[in-house]
Amino acid sequence: MEFSSKLLENAVYEISQLPGIGKRTALRLALHLLKQPKDQTTALSSSLLKLREEIKFCTNCHNISDVALCEICANPKRDESLVCVVEDIRDVMAIENTGQYRGLYHVLGGRISPMEGVGPQNLTINSLVSKSKEGIIKELIFALSSTMEGDTTNFYIYKQIESLDVKTSTIARGIAVGDELEYADEVTLGRSILNRVPFENSLKL
């Protein structure tokens, strides 16, 4: 693309560095900002800068937080002996939305992926292991995505805390509520039969 303005070209280049945004979309967004009041662009760029520069992470669970100890970790009503291990803040938000979980979280910040250059040292695994050694945590629930990277990460952590007196579990994989059996993939359907639960359990929900 040939631009008539260097300013526009720069802005389009920077916007197109974002994931899933190509040059065409970037141009559309830049032209949109030009048509809006200046305030909108000022608010957008200052909020991005502020986010990047002032962001803090909870010292206990490593979730994004404006204070040293996040709301969840600071809540005395939550069960600190139960810790759910997730990849990032979006997983925390998803689980919190269910209203079914009263324990704490541990945010890894990603998963082990040699392809993307992410090793165990880039994640908060050491902090999780040392927390587990303190003896407060009774159960770790692995809620990572069921990909090869997720499984690798689960296994890596498991190996490090195997000898400790900490129970480990993973979230149940199975047919989604309301889904038809005939459209389910074989692996999921197979797992849902192997990991079947007593019928009485389903009556309690």
Place this chain on the structure above:
Amino acid sequence: MEFSSKLLENAVYEISQLPGIGKRTALRLALHLLKQPKDQTTALSSSLLKLREEIKFCTNCHNISDVALCEICANPKRDESLVCVVEDIRDVMAIENTGQYRGLYHVLGGRISPMEGVGPQNLTINSLVSKSKEGIIKELIFALSSTMEGDTTNFYIYKQIESLDVKTSTIARGIAVGDELEYADEVTLGRSILNRVPFENSLKL
């Protein structure tokens, strides 16, 4: 969505003000920026601010430009008696890419759309009309989108310059080169028959 951080919430809100970007995508983009070096966020926000604050428009054709007279208008080799009327800079870029046009442009900045609150006074129509009265322009080529708004805008401009000694034309609508007739819509196919061109013309290309 409930956020654990006000900074993150603000950034997500501002990003989701952009067209076609919802809250989920905005969150994904914000988390992406957090994982990248600080420089990227700084470059992005400063390029947006610079674009919005320092942007200039060519005084002649109203295209985005860093100088008072854009490259195209300043080029003595271009035919100033021929002016192509377009909606925005993307159309200029598309036509320039063809390498087939040696005249100048006039960028309207949009099209008349009462639904979106865009009237003739929001566009650069007055400037086009007064340019036409100067007697330099011999032909105006309307290259607006063939929607109701585009047609309205064409007609509005046409009515204002009707009495002047300026030829008007619109770009040809027809079957795209390489397309199959059977998949074309009726309106386009109908127009392509009504506006057929002498066979010898196609030999020259």
